[in-house]
Amino acid sequence: MSKVTIIGSASGMPVANRAHASFLLEMKEGSYLFDVGEGCASSLVRCGVDQNKIFVAFITHMHPDHCVGLPMMLQMMHLSGRELPFTVYLPAEAVSATRDYLSTLYVFPEKLPFELRLEPIRPNPIYRDPELTVSAFQNRHLTGYQQLTAERHPQSHLECYSFVILVNGKKLVYSGDVGGIEDLRDLLAQTDLLITECMHMNPEDLLAVLAEHQVPRTVLTHLPMELEGKEPYLLQLAQKHGVEDTLVACDGLSFHL
Ligand SMILES: [Zn+2]
């Protein structure tokens, strides 16, 4: 069994009916969460997901729409009486600051009734178990901050990753946020499922690249405000490019791999 559920489908701008970036991959032995955007915990509850089944989370980068759901997630786990360990893979630049931030929120990692492991994203594969393998590929999403970080925040290394997940002989690509279409193009060979943001690429360019790589199924998420509510337009565009199996994400959208 492997099932994908979109937990949050908003981009950086809050909208009424969406939590921010997150999706869940449910497997026989447990579930994996990719990104933990704002509103993730309450959306998991709305989607009927048992937090006890989630044992690993992977965070693409530290923009709030991809990671600030983590403290609430941990609080939910705490209040639910969780005892099972929970591991979060996140950019190495953020591990120590995240630990401090959690303590500032009185979510002291060492006081939780379960073991919390904050692990830096390291050379590939960053994670492997009998059910799946996850690799991370740094992209150019944060390069615009180069000057600012060099001057004021030298501990930042512009870490933003796309993930390639190998599961049941299938290849799933997840782009949290990218710098542009080239970041995605490099990863698409023999992809079975792509879950991609639509904010930092022109949808026409994206669909042309999907057609070129014959990606069998794509989920479009993290839509810019100008595409919000324009699902029929996006689906029409996908049809025009011959990218047949295209889904526009909403929270709770779910399908088997
Ligand atoms: Zn984003």
Ligand SMILES: [Zn+2]
């Ligand atoms: Zn971002």
